[in-house]
Amino acid sequence: MNALLDAHINELIGDFHLDVSLRLGREIGVLFGPSGSGKSITLRCLAGLRNVRFGLIALSGRVLLDSDAGICEPPHRRKMGLLFQNLALFPHLTALENVLFGCESTGKRRAKSIAREWLARVRLESLENRYPSQLSGGQRQRVALARALANEPEMLMLDEPFSALDGPLRRNLRRELRKLHTETGVPILYVTHQVEDICALGDKVFFIEKGKLTGSNRISDLIRGRGRVDLWKMMGWGNVFQGDVRFCNEGFPSFHWASGDLALKDVSGPGPAIAFVRPDRVRFLDPRMPVDSELSRNTFSGKVEEVLLDGGVLRLHVRTPRGHWQIEQRETGSHSEVFRQGDEVHFAIPPGAIELIFLEEMKGEENLGSSIVEVRA
Amino acid sequence: MERALIISLKVLAIDIPLLALLGGGIGWLLARRDFRGRELASLLVQLPIILPPSVLGLYLLFALGQINFFREAGFLFAFPAAVLGALLPSLPIMIQASRAAFAGVDRELEEAALTLGRRPWEVFLRVTLPLARRTLLVGLALSSARALGDFGVTLMVAGNIPGRTQTLPLYIYGQVESLNFARAHMAALLLVGVGIASLCLVHRLESGAHERLA
Known part of the structure; x- marks a missing residue:
């Protein structure tokens, strides 16, 4: 896919060194990383809200920043929408006026019809005269989304906008965002530290840690388990162990690590x-x-x-005498009643579900193999 | 009293826009611009509110007396000096209010407006100013009331010349000196009325701001 966004940012902010390169097509990219890793600063640099001394940003062929050539487009000319974590809705304007604010350059009458159309698309046409303080959390999110898209940005960036919402509402909004993306084709860069957002929303994920981009993957690959293990580990999702593959006397393969062993099948x-x-x-x-x-x-x-019910998925953290496991099951209605904190549970790992990455193979992989030192035990 | 009232109103008519522009501008600079010596500047602009009016008036008198232009233009002991005398001690109130007003506007709202394609001056007029407006108006009401009621600084730099520099507070002083208490009371009542009206306006603006942004 041709990249619509091609960005290289190299910026020193005090002691923090931001060094990221992103390429994104007409798709949803997720920028994933722990708090303080530089996700939000990256968005601010892209939007032009923060000066970048060294970098190159091009969007749809337009050069927005080229530090060598001395080009730096101001934020209002970048056509990059940014949805802030707290949404930044104008409290002195109604929902309609907020959306109108984003599209007034098209002429007043036309802008009003565009704004109304966008409010209808996010199912808020009946609340157009309400102020943000009179709207619920989910409704405010929709207004912010409509405002950002009514401005017809060439790219939309979202800075954890759904993080404060509860599971079902977040799920609905994610669905709506996906739908709006399909309808408009606007490339989206979405910042999150929640694994569900990656799986439910993105096409591609960029991992960022301590200001550096540590990897990127197609999300479909990650979901099928083909992602690099340390990327999974960075997401805090999955059960990762470091150990040895051995063959017993009968010739059956098994995986041994400090806290146990697992029977395998079909190992090279x-x-x-x-x-x-x-x-x-x-x-x-x-x-x-x-x-x-x-x-x-x-x-x-x-x-x-720990028992967590999130988006129809039941997540359990289980402590065994020799380790710790994450288990997920689709919620059936009875699971949440069956599992309670402190309950004893029995589970099994199908040999076919164990993905092995030999350290020998990883040595060839770029710069990441050495970072796997700490594994869950 | 009419002449004193008209002079006071004329002083206010000039001082209110000056308070809005100068006080608002300096307050914005202190709230939004990071420059060397900002804290020192912040202290210095607050000085007129701390100094006794007679001290402030004395320094102002000597400062203006040193500058040829003001001396030759007959600035001192004339109407312009009455305007300056009322402006100076009330300016810090407006600066403080506008600094708080601009600092209270969420920067992300302005940034959001920029990313929506608005130029910086449009963002100021459409987002910053409307959101800071109530606190700015509170500052303007309080500082205008202070300007209207100034006595000491005006007396020092403009004197108490009926029909030229005698404002309402100076008129009251003059009437008390000549034991004409009835006229002094009438003028005083007028100033009390203006003071109460200012306070009511401030109260209304403040409660309105809370309701909208709740």
Whole structure:
């Protein structure tokens, strides 16, 4: 896909060194990283709200910043919409006036009809005369989204706009954002530190840590488990262990690490490796029922440390005597009643669900292999 | 009394726009611009409110007396001096209010307006000013009331010349000196009325601001 956004930013802010390069097509890119990693500053640099001394930013062929050539377009000429975390709705303007603010350059009468059209698209036509303080959290998000898109930006950036909302509302808004993206084709760069946002929203994810871009992946690849393990680890999602692949006397392969072992199948050879198990591939067991022979060597028991129900997915953090596991199950209505903090649970890891990355193979990978030192035990 | 009232109103008519422009401008600079010596500048502009009016008037008198232009233009002990005498002690009130007003406007709102394609001056007129307006008006009401009621500085630099520099507070002083208490009371009542009206306006503006932004 041809890149609409091509950005290289190299900026020193006090002791913080921001060094990121992004290429994004007509898709939704997610900028993911922990707090303080430089996500929001990156957006501000792209929008022109922060001066960048060294960098190059081009959008749809227009050069917005070229530090070598001395080009720096001011924010109002960049046509880059930015949805702030607190939305930045103008409190002295009604919902309609807020949206109108973004599209008035087209002439007053036409602008009004465009603004009304956008409010209708986000299902707020009946609330156009309300002030932001008279709208709910979700309605405010919609107004902010309509305002940003009514301005017909060539790119839209969102700085964790849904982070303050609860699960169902966030899910709805994510769906709406996806729909609006499909309708408008505007490339979107979305900042988040929530894994669900990545999976539900993005086409591509950029990982940022301590001001540096540490990697990028197609989200479809990550979901299929083909992402680099340390990227998963950085997201704080999944079960990652460092250990060795061995073959027992009977020739069966297994993965050994400091806190246990797992039976494997179809392994190319022995050697030090990283094992990754997606939380949604872990299977719960009923201790009263017989266990499938394939699973029998990979069974564990532990205590539930935390139960989270988010977006129809039940997330459990389970502490076993020798380790810690993340388990996800689609919520069926009865799970949340079954699992409570402190409960004893039994689960198994299907051998086919264990993804192995041999450290030998990783040595060839760019700059990331060495960063895997700390693994969950 | 009519002549004193007219002079006071004329002084106000010139001082109010000056307070808005100078006080608003300096307040904006102090709130929004990071420059060397900002804190010192902030202290210096507050000085007129701390100094006794007679001290401020004395320094102003000598400062203006040193400058040829003002001396030759007959600035001192004339109407322009009455305008300056009322302006100077009331300016810090407006500066303080406008500084708070501009500092209270969320920068992200202005940034959002910029990313929506608005030029900086449009952002100022359409976002910053409307959001700072109530606090600015509160400052303007209080500083105007202070300007209207100035006595000491005006007396020092403009004197108490009926029909030329005698404002309402100076008129009251003159009437008390000549034991004409009835006229002094009438003028005083007028100033009390203006003071109460200013306070009511301030109260209304402040409560209105809270309601809208709640």
